[in-house]
Amino acid sequence: MGIGKTPFGAFPDRDLRSLAVEAGEKCLRNAHANPAQVEAVFLGNFAGPAFVGQNHLAPYVSTALGIQGVPATRIEGACASSGSAFFHAFTGVASGVYDIVLVAGVEKMTSQPTPRVTEILASAGDCSGEIKAGSTFASLFAMIARRHMYQFGTTREHLAAVAVKNHANGALNPDAHMRKAITMEQAMAGKPIAEPLNLYDCSLISDGAAAVLLAPAERAHEFTDKPVRVLGIAQASDFVALDQKPDITTFPAVRLASEKAYRMAGVRPADIQLAEVHDCFTIAEIIALEDLGFAPRGEGGPFSLAGHTARNGDKPVNTSGGLKSKGHPVGATGAAQICDLVLQMRCEAGERQVPRHALALAQNLGGSGATCVVTILGTI
């Protein structure tokens, strides 16, 4: 297994393909592999056509990497696009169809003004209902937060604690978009975006790419002396429209995918030593903690405020800075989560290295919960 990613940020001089190629080349180099060995490419991308006007992205990227002739397929699952690409690559390798598969994820978002980015992101919602009514993605998660607060007593302080923790981690990540620690006061007093969420509850609009090379376990030694094994993985789906869900304070797709992944890996939530979860908004991290079984239902907020998820807590979450501080180039996020966990598992995470890193979990969420991929990684 190899990994490679670009820094995340706003790169006005870079185009989508050059970002994906940089991540892909770094990944192949990391795995001591050459393009001719790659048997298939799965590219996660949410909205290349809308953001940069380019379609047919998978061969557009793979040929630029010098990978010729093999199946090259784009996977779209909103913010879970490259998590889903990773899942499909895994099924290809596990079934024996391929040995060596490259997964890449890329998004180039900052070439559009923020109102247009908001509009493109909203297209991952139900455009015939909630979006037509003026919903934005922030507003969908704001409505989730409101209901979570109403049912469980979650507070603004709980949300802010997630932002403060992820910014503290991101400040130590040289590849993060916003390398800046923030205080509780700042996080509580950000510019309102959609009540009760403010600017500091929202992930960043970023450019970036990430890539992962998959190989069967018995061939891993050809590519790395620090192999990381996929112990469990599952993808699940749910309604796209928030108003179709019976209970918006939980994501059934996260519960389904994580239950399957735990079963496949033969581990329990308590066994997981670190996680990268999908904090597109602070409330999403709080609910992820509950749906993944790290915290009891309704208690994700107090669990966060108590410091369990900090780097020095018993369940470090988003040591990379998460989508909040590392950045959220939508289509790259799922693959980047895997890269960040692998860095920790290889003891290559620098200042943000955590001591326990043998069993890790990535949770990648699409839209307001309609797609979820959960991956459990272990060191062999």
Add this chain to the structure above:
Amino acid sequence: MNGESGTVYTETVIYSAPDAFAADVPYQTAIVSLDSGGRVTGRILGDRVAIEDRVAEVEVRDGVPFFRKIA
């Protein structure tokens, strides 16, 4: 669907919106549990509403229901 009434399941006030809605900012949206069953996402006119408030649909524009708080 005109004349529907229901209860606010959740709501938000939006300050950052795409160009198509920029003129309305800040505006409130809500998911309303309809008395007739099911839920819809709509806009709130007039007074702000909170969870559990009772609302009535006052108009439908381009398929989008607009609700007003029942005093």
